[in-house]
Amino acid sequence: xxxxxxxxxxxxxxxxxxxxxxxxxxxxxxxxxxxxxxxxxxxxxxxxxxxxxxxxxxxxxxxxxxxxxxxxxxxxxxxxxxxxxxxxxxxxxxxxxxxxxxxxxxxxxxxxxxxxxxxxxxxxxxxxxxxxxxxxxxxxxxxxxxxxxxxxxxxxxxxxxxxxxxxxxxxxxxxxxxxxxxxxxxxxxxxxxxxxxxxxxxxxxxxxxxxxxxxxxxxxxxxxxxxxxxxxxxxxxxxxxxxxxxxxxxxxxxxxxxxxxxxxxxxxxxxxxxxxxxxxxxxxxxxxxxxxxxxxxxxxxxxxxxxxxxxx
Numbered sequence: 412x413x414x415x416x417x418x419x420x421x422x423x424x425x426x427x428x429x430x431x432x433x434x435x436x437x438x439x440x441x442x443x444x445x446x447x448x449x450x451x452x453x454x455x456x457x458x459x460x461x462x463x464x465x466x467x468x469x470x471x472x473x474x475x476x477x478x479x480x481x482x483x484x485x486x487x488x489x490x491x492x493x494x495x496x497x498x499x500x501x502x503x504x505x506x507x508x509x510x511x512x513x514x515x516x517x518x519x520x521x522x523x524x525x526x527x528x529x530x531x532x533x534x535x536x537x538x539x540x541x542x543x544x545x546x547x548x549x550x551x552x553x554x555x556x557x558x559x560x561x562x563x564x565x566x567x568x569x570x571x572x573x574x575x576x577x578x579x580x581x582x583x584x585x586x587x588x589x590x591x592x593x594x595x596x597x598x599x600x601x602x603x604x605x606x607x608x609x610x611x612x613x614x615x616x617x618x619x620x621x622x623x624x625x626x627x628x629x630x631x632x633x634x635x636x637x638x639x640x641x642x643x644x645x646x647x648x649x650x651x652x653x654x655x656x657x658x659x660x661x662x663x664x665x666x667x668x669x670x671x672x673x674x675x676x677x678x679x680x681x682x683x684x685x686x687x688x689x690x691x692x693x694x695x696x697x698x699x700x701x702x703x704x705x706x707x708x709x710x711x712x713x714x715x716x717x718x719x720x721x722x723x
Contacts, residue, residue, distance in 0.1 A: 414714050415501040415600040418707055420510040421446075421517060421686055422607035423679035425618040427697035429462050431607065432510040433470050434700055435707070441504045442471040444493055446511025446520065449648055451489070452480045454637060457630040458650045460621070480637075480645035490519045501600065506711065514685045521604075523596030527587075530578040538574045538581075553577055558586035566681065603710045605703060606692040608683075618679060619672045622650075626668060630654070649674045 420432050436443050445451075449459040453476045461475060473496045478484050493509075493516075500507045511517065518524070542550050550573045554562045557580040565572055576587035583590075609617070634654040640646060641655050650671045657667040686692060695703050 413599055413601070414505070416506045416707075416710060416714055417497065417521075417600050417602045418506060418508050419446075419517060419521070419602055419604045420508065420607065421514070421604065421692065422512065422697070423614060423682040423686075424460065424512050424675060425621045425679060426607045426609055426614060427617075428510045428512065428607060429460075429466060431697050431700065431703065432508050433462075433466055435703065436470040436508050438704060439506050439508075439707075441506050441508060442473065442500055443508045443510060444473045444496055444500075445475045446489075446493075446509055446513050446516040447475075448489070448513040448516060449645070450475050450511070451478050451484055452476065452645050453478065454480050454640075455645065457625050457628050457633050458654075459648075460625070480640060480643050484645075486515055486519045486524050489516050490524055493520050497600065506707070512682055514682065514689075518689075521595070521598065521602050525591050527575075527579060527590050528583050530575075530582045534582050535574060535578045538577045542570050542574060547573070550574065550577065554580075557581075558588050560586060561588040561591075564588075566684075569681065601710070601714060603707060604689070604692045605706070606686045606689075606694050607697040608694050609696065614679060615676050618675050622668060622672045622675060625650075631657075631664070634658075649678055 418435065420428050420435070422428055432443050447459065449455055450461050451474055452459070455461070456476070462472060466472075467475070474489065474492060478488075497507060509517070509520065515524075538550070541553075547567075547570050550570060551562065551567060554565070554573055554577055558576060561576050565576065567573070579585075579587045579590070630650070631654060634651055635658065637646060637651065638655060638658055641651070646652075646655075653662065653667045653670045653674065656662040656670075657664050662670065693706055
């Protein structure tokens with residue numbers, strides 16, 4: 412299967428990954444695998460930007476809405492399932508499209524993932540409480556003591572990742588960085604990584620309008636139906652948290668919408684930073700179908716000649 416091609420369409424939330432992925436899948440008569448850590452859940456729809464019914468009907472999509480928020484789901488689950496789907500799809504297709512904004516899922520599928528030991532919920536909860544009480548600087552200082560090597564590489568503005576590292580350090584008695592693997596795993600397919608980009612102002616305007624569109628589609632009602640499950644990890648995510656605050660009368664609806672827009676813009680900024688640090692990704696506008704198809708065709712031609720000059 413080493414001559415099979417996985418086209419990866421990455422980029423920040425709201426930039427139009429689904430639309431271009433569908434157009435490419437239609438052009439090459441293939442299917443799409445999602446790489447979105449929230450779209451995997453059956454109960455989450457509007458608030459996670461799940462493709463519309465018409466989009467899902469246009470092209471077969473995989474790993475969308477197939478597991479419950481009540482079930483544990485990790486990068487290990489995702490990678491195992493995605494690789495099995497790729498095996499099946501590559502039996503009758505030379506090219507498959509992967510798209511999504513969860514960089515961890517994309518990286519794990521392309522390169523493998525670190526086998527991090529599990530941690531009891533109580534340990535993670537304690538570090539989370541310390542973060543809320545004392546701030547992120549306390550977490551960073553703690554990580555400096557427990558794992559200075561990981562402090563050098565972690566996103567210092569991402570408390571979730573810092574808390575995870577601290578919890579693993581405490582639980583295992585070893586530095587979190589000691590569990591990080593070395594060389595990437597060689598997958599039995601070629602990957603062509605493409606990242607979509609837009610000027611920041613244009614992207615942020617899209618995000619603000621996208622949030623309003625989701626509200627108009629009934630996001631508030633969806634969130635109300637999920638409010639009884641707000642304690643679940645799957646719902647500790649941008650948008651639902653702010654709407655839950657509104658239900659609890661700690662924000663007005665306009666304040667919640669504004670907070671969602673701001674949080675989503677910040678999330679998109681972190682995503683853009685992540686993609687920039689991933690190396691040789693080909694960058695295109697989300698509407699530049701011709702250039703994207705050209706580079707895919709060049710890769711397919713190189714693959715057919717046994718070269719794969721741009722492959723990973």
